[in-house]
Amino acid sequence: MALADIPRRRTRFDRRFDRIRELEEAGRLKHPTGSRLLRKFMSNRLAVVGLVVFSIILLAAICAPLLTPWDPTKINLRAMLQPPSWEHWFGTDKTGRDVFARVLYGGRISILVGLGSAVVSAIIGVIVGCYAGYVGGWFDAICMRVSEIIMAFPELILVLMLVSILGQSLSNIMIIFIVGGWCGIYRLARASMLSLREEEYVQALRSFGLSVPLICFKHILPNALGPIMVNITLSTAAFILAEAGLSFLGLGVPMNIATWGNILNVAQDLGVLQNNWWIWLPVGTTISLFVLSVNFIGDGLRDATDPTQQG
């Protein structure tokens, strides 16, 4: 008796298969075209939603001057603590600054800090990790010890310690994030180098006499790109959360620059918390939505690039 004849309950997979078979018989089955990675990513509903939300918030921050006539730093003592109105969409804060404008302009800085630190630390981590992983030796040993020391610190403790030594400024915050952030990607790049450098195609390249950087960055790196991209998105999310947390404590980006965390800083005051919800609730929601969308994108990328992570 053939396997198909054994009586069993039909599942949703049977129904899906029947549909595909029908389409095939009718000759209407579309053959997939385009990049497989892109197709897998686009079929992940949450990842697409994440990408849309991410793009909307990013575009709104970039086009801030087009969306609001208000200056995020202009103090207007005649319009203090006004609730949301047609004129001020998210109301005004304690010194009469428009909260909607501050959220948009603050998004520029917060996204810059998050994305910028993640990209720069990824570049450093990938370059150091590829080279150290392929060549090995004393350079690799030193990098490994340094990353072990950095990773032994709880992230926030390391960041706050460096803030107390270096002082608060926008560039210092980014430098501190990069110092703490390159190790993760370094480890990742190094590990995939160690496994890939034993592959036969790499031995072939070596026997052709190709130079080390060429083998590393042109021929091995593209094969390790999937996890690295996932790591960049996830560390972007982590850095944005870290910036918000730091600025909330009043120890991040200086208070005269609007960032998402700095806007939330005033919510430490219980009076503001109870009476002026429009100052902190929209910003907090924006941060959460943005980080959530980045996390969804990262998850979608992981599913699309890594065949072992299914299910």
Place this chain on the structure above:
Amino acid sequence: MLAYVIRRVLIMIPMAVAISFLIYLGLDATPGDAVSFMLSPEQMSGANPERLAELRQALGLDQPLFVRYFIWLWGLLQGNFGYTLTGGVPISDLLARRLPATLELAAVALVLSTVFGSILGIISALRRGSATDNTLTVVGMVGVSIPEFFFGLVAITVFALNLGWLPVGGRSMPQYITFWDRLPHLVMPSLVLSIMMTAGVMRYARAAMLDALNKDFIKTARSKGLPEWRVNLLHGFRVALTPVVVLIGFRLPALIGGSVIVEQVFQWPGVGSLFVLSVRNQDYPVVMAVALISVVTVLVVSVVIDVLTAIIDPRVRLGN
């Protein structure tokens, strides 16, 4: 087994020494030295420079860097962390007063997140691909994405300010001493602190459980005719438990970082809020002391977890 433990400890010690040296370098590069921690500003300005030099010499501050480092380290090992820049209080006293509060908060959050995370993760794994599983995955993502302090702010607004069920913050009022009196103060901070970690544990427990359920011994257990709950819980979960326990070690840094922020939101009088206060006041000795303690804690816990894993799973200690 003993050889494995000794090897792990021997690997840890040079790391701890290197980190403490770096922290000492930081302390050395920042303004102020041990003498200025000990004397009040008035005494400093009135003091005779020769007496100050003598005092520095007596404390070994004129020695080269390495010697000074070992003097400092020797003091640390005897529990002498030096004095704060603001107020000149011994740092060890300050820590002794603040540490119990932080440990209480962290322990409760750790237990809550482990229990809830494992339960949700198992449910998710057993109903893999169902609506429950998908919902839990998305909820977990949301939990990781919302900043802890924002959670805290919303919780304070709803439960403390509007409903008035729980106190806004702080730890205890003078006449309330027992744990049960303090419990209302503990509810919100510990729940907020555990939310982010619960999401992490849930993802991990789900993966570990799925991994365990795919093993051959599960098929054997099922074919023996054991009831499904026995297969899942006694055979599957027992194996999935090991990675979940190991995860406690990985969660510790997040727990320490999270407690810094949560303590600040809820005005919890622990080490975290002390740390924030010291960073604000640029009170370097306290900052460095707290950083050192947190790193050493992470290192020691990671060794303990490694040893525990080796006890549970012989493959680990023999493989290395």
